[in-house]
Amino acid sequence: MPRFYFDVREGARFAPDEEGLEFDGLDKAEYEAACMAAEVGRDRLPTGDSRAITVEVRNEHRQRVLTITVSMQVDRVEPPPPAHVSR
Amino acid sequence: MPAAALIRKFEQFDRISDRERQLLEEIIVRQRAVSRGEDMLREGDRPTESTVLITGFAVRYSLLRNGKRQITALHVPGDFVDLHSFLVKKMDHAVMAITPCTVGMVPHETLHGISESHPHLARLLAVNIAVDGAIHRQWIVAMGRRSALEHTAHLLCELFLRLQVVGLTEGYSFKLPLTQAELGDSLGLSTVHVNRVLQDLRKENLITWRGETVVITDWPRLQEVAEFDPTFLSLEVQPR
Structure with missing residues (x-):
């Protein structure tokens, strides 16, 4: 089974995968990477330290084959003043 | 026996x-x-x-x-x-x-x-x-509210104490014949994520895990990271 490496980029922080894991194809590796991105996003995105998590997948030759990004966009909206209500 | x-x-x-x-x-x-x-x-x-x-x-x-x-x-x-x-x-x-x-x-x-x-x-x-x-209950708390790293650390603290009770630890070392897929299914995390969390625990000098052997390299800090309180294991000899 081919080995894939899953590096994680979170803002300025880059955590390279030094071990990798074997999966029986890119589809499976993609699904696993997507699950991880979602899980890391759940842990980290709401705290607001970074607004995007990117998982970069490399193949056994250490070439990048896939990137997956989960991001959170938070927009505060200034509400218009309440309409005048006549009595 | x-x-x-x-x-x-x-x-x-x-x-x-x-x-x-x-x-x-x-x-x-x-x-x-x-x-x-x-x-x-x-x-x-x-x-x-x-x-x-x-x-x-x-x-x-x-x-x-x-x-x-x-x-x-x-x-x-x-x-x-x-x-x-x-x-x-x-x-x-x-x-x-x-x-x-x-x-x-x-x-x-x-x-x-x-x-x-x-x-x-x-x-x-x-x-x-x-x-x-x-x-x-501890697993629910961890699954619902702890980060992947804290959750994994908590499980390792739990297993260390349970294995210690039955004499299956040597110092801070124990055999844990769990695949990363099984660990993922225990933690509710993907295999890739588990793999990354274990790398993080090692980088933080909290544990090493080679083959089937886990060594806790910093027991006080692992418990601290996990917010681990062993009360739930009831490991206290007392009238019951």
Whole structure:
């Protein structure tokens, strides 16, 4: 089974995968990477330290084959003043 | 002696009398070998005996229709994998060996007899079931509210103490024959994520995990990271 490496980029922080894991194809590796991105996003995105998590997948030759990004966009909206209500 | 680990575990709850020790020594009427990957119990079974792990590791698990598996408990030698089956009768989950195991069979009839004639020993069996429940509660807290790193650290703290009770640790080192996929199914995390978390724990100099051997390299800090409080394991000898 081919080995894939899953590096994680979170803002300025880059955590390279030094071990990798074997999966029986890119589809499976993609699904696993997507699950991880979602899980890391759940842990980290709401705290607001970074607004995007990117998982970069490399193949056994250490070439990048896939990137997956989960991001959170938070927009505060200034509400218009309440309409005048006549009595 | 097949019940040795079980007795060791009970001795962490309360003092046991010679008579109670003798009853525990005789509690296992039969042994059998279970191979890795084999179900010792299936959902829907109505066992007439409860199963004690003598050697090896097993998991309680549930399977969903989409093929996803959640492991709901990890069992180490000395554990009953289904003491509750004596009371609830029909299994609501399966139990699988994740290593080759030797298991001991304890007839429900024997457990019934103990509950009739040896109330203190019956209470210790109840403590055993209560601790199973306490461990499930900790897993829910971790699954729902802890980060992947904290959750993994918490599970490693739990397993270290449980293995220590039955004499399966050497210093801060212990055998943990869990694949990363099984660990992922226990933590509710993807295999890739588990792999990354283990790398992070190692980089933080908290643990090393090579092959099947885990070494906790900084026990105070691992507990701190996990916010680990061992109260739920009830490892205090006291009247019960």
